[in-house]
Amino acid sequence: MKFYIATDHAGYAVKAYIKALITDRGHEIIDLGPDSADRVDYPDFGRKCAEAVAADGGSFGIVVCGTGIGISMAANKVPSIRAALCHDAYTAAMARAHNNAQILAFGERVVGKGVIESMIDAFIGTAFEGGRHADRVAKIEA
Ligand code: RB5
Numbered sequence: 001m002k003f004y005i006a007t008d009h010a011g012y013a014v015k016a017y018i019k020a021l022i023t024d025r026g027h028e029i030i031d032l033g034p035d036s037a038d039r040v041d042y043p044d045f046g047r048k049c050a051e052a053v054a055a056d057g058g059s060f061g062i063v064v065c066g067t068g069i070g071i072s073m074a075a076n077k078v079p080s081i082r083a084a085l086c087h088d089a090y091t092a093a094m095a096r097a098h099n100n101a102q103i104l105a106f107g108e109r110v111v112g113k114g115v116i117e118s119m120i121d122a123f124i125g126t127a128f129e130g131g132r133h134a135d136r137v138a139k140i141e142a
Pocket of ligand 1: 011
């Protein structure tokens, strides 16, 4: 799988940990910034990740801010993108199984490293179920 990742300053500290998790599992991850913990605006980085995923069919994204709320809101403004704000392995799995989310969003100030690892494994390891869920996702698109 190919991932893009972007954060704001409040998600920056955990970014290296996430990148290592993804590469350890044999997947690719492209860092879209920021390159330091200097203060930035989460809409800029949510948009950057969402536009990269939208332009690269079959790719996925991870966005992190303090709560995950603002950066997921921003990512969801990009047409065709479904960014899911998750809090645990269950929500991360359902984001793939039922919502066909391409982007996993969470808050660095909300979840710890163990939960992050479980969310990433659930997101990677769960396929979209299609069927009735595809009809519902099509309604979101419409
Ligand atoms: C930054 O202080 C914080 O507002 C941001 O990271 C995020 O939590 C917004 O939704």
